[in-house]
Amino acid sequence: MPRDLVQRFQLARRDPQLAVLEGFHALKHAARFGAELGPIATTDPDGLAELAASLAPDVAATLARAEIVDPEVLGSLAPRAPRTGVMAIAARPTVDxxxxxxxxxxxxxxxxxxxxxxxxxxxxxxxxxxxxxxxxxxxxxxxxxxxxxxxxxxxxxxxxxxxxxxxxxxxxxxxxxxxxxxxxxxxxxxxxxxxxxxxxxxxxxxxxxxxxxxxxxxxxxxxxxxxxxxxxxxxxxxxxxxxxxxxxxxxxx
Ligand SMILES: C[S@@+](CC[C@H](N)C(=O)[O-])C[C@H]1O[C@@H](n2cnc3c(N)ncnc32)[C@H](O)[C@@H]1O
The missing domain is CATH 3.40.1280.10 (SPOUT methyltransferase, trefoil knot domain)
Structure with a gap:
């Protein structure tokens, strides 16, 4: 599963229809403003739940479906792994x-x-x-x-x-x-x-x-x-x- 996840993040970085979300605040706002979210990866599900409860209770249920990954895996998903230990992929909205x-x-x-x-x-x-x-x-x-x-x-x-x-x-x-x-x-x-x-x-x-x-x-x-x-x-x-x-x-x- 992590290998599949790593590949999905690598492909998402090159896909003009997808967006890679690095860190809690990027994920929070994406979820709040209706992004179509793909995989969510976290090294720290308890920390993520605490952040969500205190800063984004409106989207806590969405964030709760994050997959747990090792820190080395998260580190391989971004040049600078986010300190909040969470990353996700979302579809970019089409702009008319x-x-x-x-x-x-x-x-x-x-x-x-x-x-x-x-x-x-x-x-x-x-x-x-x-x-x-x-x-x-x-x-x-x-x-x-x-x-x-x-x-x-x-x-x-x-x-x-x-x-x-x-x-x-x-x-x-x-x-x-x-x-x-x-x-x-x-x-x-x-x-x-x-x-x-x-x-x-x-x-x-x-x-x-x-x-x-x-x-x-x-x-x-x-x-x-x-x-x-x-x-x-x-x-x-x-x-x-x-x-x-x-x-x-x-x-x-
Ligand atoms: C860092 S500035 C670019 C500086 C550039 N050397 C110049 O003279 O325009 C980047 C942009 O910020 C805006 N900007 C910065 N200071 C401004 C000011 N005092 N009045 C209006 N626009 C400003 C302009 O749109 C500018 O093109």
């Missing part, structure tokens, strides 16, 4: 881009241009889920569903659509496209359109000229003199929460 763009709710979409650092990308997904964004879309070659990104997002990929777009970008509908860029005009939270697409650039080089040219406005998060830029996920958090606090809670737009 047309439906995402047409979503009538007053909530912005986060567009990350070619993000490179998966933990940081995951943090963007986490804050987008927390603030109530409609989706996180990425460009570039990096898969936003890599296990490190899911780990950085604490599994919140299952709370909202997350997908990679091919370049050139497909038509993005009637939503305003805003560049979030240190060279832009100062952010005015009350004037952020609720259904905007907020475009953020890569960690090192910022937004490409192509994307800057395609945007309707360039918006800057104010910074003190001498500070060149904020971290990507911090920028996403600042803009989304500026929007969220100005707009009020969902349903009060």
């Amino acid at each position: 881009l047309a439906a995402v763009l047409a979503d009538a709710r007053p909530a912005p979409i986060v567009l990350l241009e070619d993000p490179r650092t998966m933990g940081n990308m995951g943090a963007c997904v986490r804050v987008a889920a927390g603030a109530g964004a409609a989706a996180v879309l990425t460009t570039g070659t990096t898969d936003p569903w890599q296990p490190d990104a899911i780990r950085g997002a604490a599994g919140l990929h299952f709370a909202l659509p997350v997908a990679r777009l091919d370049r050139p970008l497909p038509p993005l509908g009637e939503r305003p496209l805003l560049a979030i860029d240190p060279e832009g005009d100062d952010l005015d939270p009350a004037r952020l359109p609720s259904r905007a697409i907020l475009a953020f650039g890569t960690e090192r080089h910022g937004l490409t000229d192509d994307l800057l040219a395609a945007t309707d406005a360039h918006i800057r998060i104010p910074m003190e003199p001498g500070v060149s830029s904020l971290n990507l996920a911090t920028s996403v958090a600042a803009v989304l929460y500026a929007w969220r606090l100005a707009a009020g809670p969902p349903g009060h737009d």
Whole structure:
């Protein structure tokens, strides 16, 4: 059985329809937001039951079906075995881009241009889920569903659509496209359109000229003199929460 399990995790890492969940929080959120879960492996069923009882009683029954594995087996399932001693495989939800763009709710979409650092990308997904964004879309070659990104997002990929777009970008509908860029005009939270697409650039080089040219406005998060830029996920958090606090809670737009 462990050999079969190891093989399933190895194959899942290469399967674009599956997601590998490393650690308790990724599994908790996946279960809470309705992921279709495959095998769950744990080295410590009692510890898992305790974590579930204290942090996620709503999904404790789902987590209770975890298979017990030796620490060496768990260590072979991931480059860095999670400290919580639990891993799982889930099906990735299908993302319908047309439906995402047409979503009538007053909530912005986060567009990350070619993000490179998966933990940081995951943090963007986490804050987008927390603030109530409609989706996180990425460009570039990096898969936003890599296990490190899911780990950085604490599994919140299952709370909202997350997908990679091919370049050139497909038509993005009637939503305003805003560049979030240190060279832009100062952010005015009350004037952020609720259904905007907020475009953020890569960690090192910022937004490409192509994307800057395609945007309707360039918006800057104010910074003190001498500070060149904020971290990507911090920028996403600042803009989304500026929007969220100005707009009020969902349903009060
Ligand atoms: C680490 S920054 C990139 C820095 C890059 N050297 C530049 O000048 O754009 C990554 C992304 O975070 C966003 N960002 C960081 N600080 C910002 C600020 N003060 N105002 C607006 N956007 C910012 C932008 O979208 C930027 O492309």
